[in-house]
Amino acid sequence: MAVNYNGKTVSDEEVKNVLEAISEYFGKDVNVTSGDRGTALSIGAGSKSLHLQNRAADFHVQDYDDATAYLHIKVFASQFFKTGERYEFIWHGPHTNTSGQHLHLGRSGSNANGYVKFLKEGVTSEGSGVYARDAVMQMVWSARSDSA
Numbered sequence: 001m002a003v004n005y006n007g008k009t010v011s012d013e014e015v016k017n018v019l020e021a022i023s024e025y026f027g028k029d030v031n032v033t034s035g036d037r038g039t040a041l042s043i044g045a046g047s048k049s050l051h052l053q054n055r056a057a058d059f060h061v062q063d064y065d066d067a068t069a070y071l072h073i074k075v076f077a078s079q080f081f082k083t084g085e086r087y088e089f090i091w092h093g094p095h096t097n098t099s100g101q102h103l104h105l106g107r108s109g110s111n112a113n114g115y116v117k118f119l120k121e122g123v124t125s126e127g128s129g130v131y132a133r134d135a136v137m138q139m140v141w142s143a144r145s146d147s148a
């Protein structure tokens with residue numbers, strides 16, 4: 001099991017740490033489909049995207065559909081996310097208005113009131129293009145151990 005970057009660059013070390021923890025938890029490969037977009041590739045993309053700040057990655061977990069992986073990551077959030085970091089975690093579902101179904105992880109920064117914002121987009125046809133807040137969790141405690 002490993003995080004496969006598939007030629008994509010993910011500059012944010014904390015985003016990479018979360019992907020590693022996801023790979024370890026599932027015992028599966030994490031396949032990254034998009035990472036940094038702070039380049040000419042960003043033309044036409046949403047200006048608020050954390051990809052443009054090189055702080056995000058899109059991915060799938062090997063052998064898990066996105067819905068199941070999303071649920072596990074939400075329920076066991078303290079396995080993956082650290083205290084004092086601000087993340088967004090998005091399930092782009094079958095009706096997504098992005099380029100295809102995927103999971104998205106971004107990190108917007110660090111502060112004492114870190115949190116994980118769980119969002120769903122395109123899970124239903126009515127939800128296409130709508131970023132619906134699913135849950136916001138503050139990690140008051142984290143079980144994540146970053147292996148060397």
Ligand SMILES: [Zn+2]
Pocket residue numbers: 034051056057058103104105
């Ligand atoms: Zn993304």
